[in-house]
Amino acid sequence: MTDWLSPEEWAAVRLSLKVALTAMAASLVPGILVAFLLERGRFWGRQALDVLVHLPLVLPPVVVGYVLLLGFGRRGPIGSVLAEQFGIVFAFRWTGAALACAIMGFPLLVRAVRLSIETVDRKLEDAAGTLGANPAWVFLVVTLPLIMPGIIAGMVLSFAKAMGEFGATITFVSNIPGETQTLPTAIYTLTQVPGGEAGALRLTLASIVISVGALLASEWLARRARRRFFA
Amino acid sequence: MANVSIRDVRKSFGATPVIRGVDVDIQDGEFVILVGPSGCGKSTLLRMIAGLEDITSGDIRIGSRVVNDxxxxxxxxxxxxxxxxxxxxxxxxxxxxxxLRLKGTSKEEQKRRVQEAAASLGLTPLLDRYPRQLSGGQRQRVAMGRAIVRDPQVFLFDEPLSNLDAKLRVSMRGEIKELHQRLKTTTVYVTHDQIEAMTMADKIVVMHDGVVEQVGAPLDLYDRPANRFVAGFIGSPAMNFIEGRLEENGLALRSGAILPLDMRPAVPIATMLTYGIRPEHLQIAPAGTPETIPATVSVIEPTGSDTTLIVKAEGGNLTVLLRERCALKYGEEIALKPVPFQAHLFDEAGRRIASS
Incomplete structure (x- = not known):
């Protein structure tokens, strides 16, 4: 079974999954928070935050990767502090790939969650308050279950974006086999060497299998979340 | 249970005042209805009592406690x-x-209290369903049940029947009233429907443009409206208003007819006044009868139990409510004779100066 792919190809698949799942998991809570801020918040600089969050959607990915390299590189203003104070290094590590993917997928996650927050009837939250719930409870027991379909959709989008991310990743963390070489960069590399077509095709198939799997899983989760609303 | 006291409460959204100094006292166990046209501030006031809107100035007390913050x-x-x-x-x-779940009540106690409330509302067979599987009236009852189970000091209702069809509204009206009589919990109820207000309330607060126009028992408001707004708002079909000038022998109307007044109001001769008369206090007389309002039949609406007549008179439409059936026809010339001691007179500012 495992000789279906070469060890290097397996490494790329495993790394891609690790990067995509990490990116998705790490951006989940901040994504929900930012979606709430943008949808419900009335504060100075809301517009600026909105633009900032959506920038990765409109900028060329290579530009995002380069900005990350400038900021989070070993000598970058953020990267140097993180490396010295906390020993956290992003440059040319798989964690950097995850950071790039998380940032590229962030606007998609935020948009999906924000849309679902918009559809929540504020009266449901008001009612919980009058029934004795504090704001944290209102969020956990009322708001969160109601926006769950949006959160699931956002997670799938974030995961899918991470699986396919190329430009920002290769610019920020390069294309190091076993460390930062994800599925797309591995496929690209194989297409650049003579005799790599078979490997590229195998990885393409792997990519399709993972994507279809992610879609099916999200459908199943969304149906479970929705069942109580519309079944 | 508790009384609710609202003292000089004001509310502005930005620079726009929506509540402009409201005082209302709600006694322990009373059923009070806030009524008024949309935009009068009644729902905002209710949300302020609930704590869902903050108060720009003034005090709201529930029991002895100021609850502003x-x-x-x-x-x-x-x-x-x-x-x-x-x-x-x-x-x-x-x-x-x-x-109950928020309070950390035990599962058995939760179940007992839910079943008790469900039984009183006829919801027992529906306990395992989801809201989407219920009809509008059933959902309304569940919302009431959820409020009852909380066993609060005060019930607040925000137009609870507006989404129901007419027939269901009438039966739910009765159910809510019956519920209040059983639980005797202080209740504040908001509606734009003056019939709901008349039929359910112990006390009605009529609001308009962010101020209280009048507070009183339903029939007090009906019989002795403080001003033209309340007179026109309470009662269906609405009160008729006719402009006239005060003369020695009565009120001179536009048509030249003179209406006798039962009592001489304490204002100078030649003052312009508004004469208010309810549709059921106008009787049909043959055209040309002295001391009547000349009119032309415009619309006849028989409902079976009574007949509503819309007539053209004094440059506008007047409504007449007849208890008996009538043989009038469209375009017929008639005269309207007010029932003595039933009319109201309003000055130019709209205040009621006296029953005529």
Whole structure:
């Protein structure tokens, strides 16, 4: 079974999954928070935050990767502090790939969650308050279950974006086999060497299998979340 | 249970004042209805009592406690919303147990209290259903059940019947009133429907443009409206208003007819006044009868039990409500004779100066 792919190809698949799942998991809570801020918040600089969050959607990915390299590189203003104070290094590590993917997928996650927050009837939250719930409870027991379909959709989008991310990743963390070489960069590399077509095709198939799997899983989760609303 | 006292409460959204100094006293166990046209501030006032809107100035007390800065959860109230605000992801039983679950009440106690409330509202067979599987009236009842289970000091209702069809509204009106008589919990109820207000309230607060126009028992408001707004708002079909000039022998109308007044109001001769008369206090007389209002029949609406007549008179439409059936025809010339001692006179500022 495992000789279906070469060890290097397996490494790329495993790394891609690790990067995509990490990116998705790490951006989940901040994504929900930012979606709430943008949808419900009335504060100075809301517009600026909105633009900032959506920038990765409109900028060329290579530009995002380069900005990350400038900021989070070993000598970058953020990267140097993180490396010295906390020993956290992003440059040319798989964690950097995850950071790039998380940032590229962030606007998609935020948009999906924000849309679902918009559809929540504020009266449901008001009612919980009058029934004795504090704001944290209102969020956990009322708001969160109601926006769950949006959160699931956002997670799938974030995961899918991470699986396919190329430009920002290769610019920020390069294309190091076993460390930062994800599925797309591995496929690209194989297409650049003579005799790599078979490997590229195998990885393409792997990519399709993972994507279809992610879609099916999200459908199943969304149906479970929705069942109580519309079944 | 508790009384609710509202003292010089004001509310502005930005620079726009929506509540402009309201004083209302609600006694322990009383059923008070805030009524007024849309935009009068009644729902905002209710939300301020609930703690869902903050108060720009003034005081709201529940019991002896000023609640201005108390969050909704600590006000010991329960609110029923027009949209019912049921949780779509919870069953009827879970919706009703919501407040108990937050309080950490034991499962057995939750079950007992939910079943008790469900039984009183006829919801027992529906406890395992989800809100989407219920009809509008059933959802309304679940929303009430959820409020009852909380056992609050004060019930707040925000136009709870507006989403129901006419027939269901009438029966739910009775159910809410019956519920109040059984539980005797202080209730504040908002509606734009003056019939709901008349039929259910112990006391009605009529609001208009962010101020209280009048507070009183339903029939007091009907019989002795403080001003033209209340006179026109309470009662269906609405009161007729006719402009006239005060003369020695009565009120001179535009048509030249003179209406006799039962009592001489304490204002100078030649003052312009508004004469208000309810549709049921106008009688039909043959055209040309002295001391009547000349009119032409415009619309006849028989409902079976009574007949509503719309006539053209004094440059506008007047409504006449007849208890007996009539053989009038479209375009017929008639005269309207007011029933003695039933008319109201309003000065130019709209204040009622006397029953004529």
């Amino acid at each position: 108390v969050p909704p959860k600590d006000r010991d109230i329960a609110m029923v919303f027009q949209s019912y605000a049921l949780y779509p992801h919870m069953t009827v039983a879970e919706n009703m147990a919501f407040s």
